[in-house]
Amino acid sequence: MLSIDRLRELIAEGSIDTVVLAFTDMQGRLQGKYIHGEFFVQDVLSHGAEGCNYLLAVDTEMNTVDGYAMTSWESGYGDMVFDLDLETIRRLPHVPGTAMIQCDLKLVDGSPLQVSPRTILKQQADRAARLGWQALSGTELEFVVYNNSYEEAWTARYLDLVPANQYNVDYSILGSARVEPLLREIRNATYAAGLTPESAKGECNLGQHEIAFKYDDVLSTADNHSVYKTIAKEIAAQQHKAITFMAKPNEREGNSCHIHLSLRGADGELVFWDEQTGQRTALYDHFIAGILTTMREFTLFYAPNINSYKRFQKGSFAPTAVAWGIDNRTCSIRLVGQGQSARLENRLPGGDANPYLAIAAMLAGGLYGIEHELELEPMMLGNAYASGAPTVPGTLQEARDLFAASAIAREVFGDDVVAHYTNYADVELAAFNAAITDWELRRGFERH
Template identity: 55%
Template sequence: MGNQELNLPMLQAMAERGEIDTIIMAAPDMQGRLQGKRVMPRFFFESVAQDALEGCAYLLATDVECQPIPGYSLMSWDQGFGDFILKPDLSTLRLAAWQVGAAIVLCDIELSGHQPAPMAPRTILKNQLNRLKTHGFTAWAATELEFILFKDSYESAWGNAYRDLTPANQYNNDYSILGTARVEPLIRRIRNTMEASGIQVENSKGECNLGQHEINFRYGPALTACDKHVIYKEAAKEIAAEAGQALTFMAKFNEREGNSCHTHLSLCDEQGSSVFLDSDGHSPSRLFQQFMAGMLRHAAEIMLFFAPNINSYKRYVASSFAPTALAWGMDNRTCAFRVMGHGKSIHIENRLPGGDVNPYLALAAMIAAGLAGIEGDYDPVPLFIGNAYEADLPRVPHTLSDARQLFASSKFVCTAFGADVVAHYSNMAKVEIDAFNAAVTDWERFRSFERM
């Protein structure tokens, strides 16, 4: 079947013909992973499509291991871990072409009375998009996810404690046609399967680390871009697993280049014209300057939404194409914010997020900071020219602990997202920090076993 985004009558007709027998209902969790249920078509059409499904409230109160964690005010053992409401957003309905006979629909997480759960990532982004709307603006976005592909299966990688894995390429394949041809059967299947699922692919390319690749998707409305991001990430892992291989989006797998997720953003007015472009047709506008000033002023405070894990901060190494300085420049890859495009295509590339980012939170943070610049009439920050790695500029927070402290104590963050969201994601970071601090690592054993 061709490129396929679905509506309800189309899905029902396909189910009646026996072409669809499974509907995946999933919501993005705090980590940006899809969590939910597989339901049968009859149940979906009769009981769910125009109503909702239920799922345990711990979906927004677990760590990466899916263990329920204390410290969350709206869901806990004391409150019995009741159910959330999973409300299907039928505009996201599409074929899950990487699975036989399956469709997928993304859901919003709601509390009792169908109130949006304030800490749900999709809700957090929607709230910032609604703020933009009051100014007459809409946000367009795209994310560029990098991953490292291995010849090992997920099961064998786990069994080997993720040591001695065989990357799918043995040398730097950045832009290499020859090198990427080695893995083209798998990458081609991912590209074509995404197209068949109604997610338009622009291109794929090799990257610098061994076995590292990137697949890029068409620019579009910000919420839609995030929805496609999380579906693609799930599908790519499933496709690799079916081929007996594994891929990782973790920010820093080894000491070579990490996995980035460059996040592109532009704003349009009600006529669809870029508000980042000045009336001369080629210069950044005053509004762009204010938006950029807001992102730069608050970037350190919102790093938790760009870099949510311990491992995230190991990406920020000088001369690695991952930024270490908070600056903006025109087509300058040494800066945290790179301005790209010409004329009406001018947009911001945020180079801070890694492959482990939750895209809803990253774009929400960019919009919130930019709006603070617009609403506060911030003074423009001069663009940076040169090597930002070596310049005297504000730096990226060094650790998750630093980022958490800045996030939790920020008046701007509390105003933009609300105290409940601040407390929720500060607790999420604390859980990761505590777990890491309690772990004994291979580095410590090699460093200390004999010589200490």
Template identity: 55%
Template sequence: MMTTCPPLAVQELITEVADGGIDTVVMALVDMQGRLQGKRFHGRYFVDEVLANGSEASNYLLAVDVDMNPVPGYRIASWATGYGDFTMLPDLTTLRRVPWQPGTAMLLADTVGPGDAGHVAPAPRQILRQQIDRLAAHSLTSYAGTELEFLLYRESYEDAQRRSYRNLTPATGYNVDYSLLGTARVEPLLRRIRNEMAGAGLTPESAKGECNFGQFEIAFRWADALTTADQHTIYKNGVKEIAEQEGMSITFMAKPNQREGNSCHIHFSVRDADGTAAIPGDGPGHLSVTGQRISAGLLATMADFSLFYAPHINSYKRYAPGSFAPTAIRWGDDNRTCALRVAGHGTGVRLENRVPGADVNPHLAIAAMIAGAVHGLEHKLTLEAESIGNAYADKSAPRVPATLRDALARWEASDVVLTAFGAEVAAHYANNARVELAAFDAAVTDWEVARGFERL
């Protein structure tokens, strides 16, 4: 029977390092793209030195593009400042075993600047913590769950790269949404993922097929906002390592081909000081007054915060007409055509943000949702009427920005972005978007070559 292993206690780590059961400790920070970056330490060195003092890492880790190229425009790190170090401080509450890497434990780290500079403001975990604190000022605690889809291919990452990511073999050859027969052929891999994530302290619930060829979703139990975001990044990194060990590859691109994209629906709820669910109630959509204000805040900030919900060029390709990636910024009770869906029943009523894709940084996306909730609470916003039927057909509905360029324009013009995240974070992530846009604008795509090589 599968059981979820508890977090690894520090004394257990010390004992197992001494006994030789654990010889490697991985410490990682979450970068702007939601990836894990860090070091693998010899177990004894980690226990003797890093546990108490942390470890240095180049501050360029929060000032690079997707290809790890240092790029200009960031205040925290540049050629002018010499690309110095910040300190990675271990967060011992995240310490866990790594079943897919024998003899290995891992934990996440927070980034601290030199001297008395304190936490690095643009670090994703710090951004999320700031929003958690803002919500706590309203005597509320946030909880979240992420539903992360991926495409699985029979080729390894190395083989996929050699093929220039063309003509890859999906793990299934037809739509296997909810199909037990269609997913059985990859159940050995899915089973390994479920069990080894449980061994790492996550709580897997289920695995199912999805619509695109080779598409799957593995769901995990909800938790407090920071825990969910942390576990999301650990899972996303770990599942790629497990797939590679099996000679396969996984992509979390939002739109990897012309068929259905990979989503990351985020379920969101809050509890008051005594632990009571604060979103359910007797109002529209089974929402309380608090739930209505939070929902109105999420809707009011959806477009301005889309840089955190859809952070890449490819993110916006997922918003295809007639798909389950809604662009209409409306809410509906159990309505998947709305950007904000009220899901669940009874005390389990919660809000589902259907805008993010699987390429999202969970710390930033959940931070944006909390910031939207705070905006609705502080301004006592009134919730608009529920959208009935196909919200996409509502031509009066405001829309999610159509491109990253549009999202950047909304972000830079938004007062609520500055209020919620501060000028340093706002400028940092605006620069990140500009870097991606400049790289894309300079690229000559396969589409352009096929379109113009002979015909033009």
């Protein structure tokens, strides 16, 4: 990561000529502006930049839609402020002469924009800090690689694409080697951009791979996650390939985003593990119980799209049961590690999850469990798919209804956040319900 003084030096000497100001929108995408380096130093650095507030009130296609309190045609679609976080300055080595700064979003009066995903996560991290804890997390994100460019995929309507591997390459060295030029470039570029990639490995779907990154504080992890997804897509495009993080790109295994999370004391001391007894602490159990208690109501933040719910299939390593177990991959919450490494893994989110919202949901639920001293239910033994345990919502509609009616969501996130993201779900549902799918055409064009 770069200091602001170092960025000034690089711009002055001509090594950096472009500064990208970026924020993460509701859909988890980086949005923003490309700023000329000298203009950034002379003008933008002192007061930030502005952008239309509709950017947090559009659908995936960037259409203006109704139902959001913060924007409307009647209010004139005003501006919001890009407030530079100067702790996030990084080079983008795959793009010549370019650095990036991530931003918080504020209203023109300087107050935080409460429905911004980064603000939502920061508020939960601050809540943990007030209680004396720091929250740490790491993400494991899967994607599928195709030997087609994004333009070719679009023109082909995403049909008959050529996967980078023709068979299951889970943990296969040979299978990873087939796409190592791409994986290596992503690892090296993200490392140079301030991330710490740990490993890459093949997965089960055809052309599917995973890159994992070292844990960090929750805000840095979410920032890095968003940057990584953008860098990975840009490098794939440079190599005339396409990668997708969508939760269920075909009928085979979906793309997951397993999120690891733990709390530490303000000075790094263990709070999830009692070293004297070698056991979990009561605080850890309350935290797990809170995540489980809120899981169904907060699923909208873990699975934000219509397609997200296609991934939840029995026997698929994508969870369906609201249950926890020790190193049990059939559960939605899997406990791993001991001592310093003690942490929980949330296996519910897919590759399409917005990292700020998903981590915020985990942290909010866990803190709720601590504050209310919720009792942890018995551990799941055996196959959670066949256990009869409560299940996660099966559709976006069900998740939307649970979130909208959740008293806990309103307590921990606020009414404005609940209303905003309920409308997000309503917009997606309306768009999908109005669409004619290829499934309908294949089944009904001739035979109905």
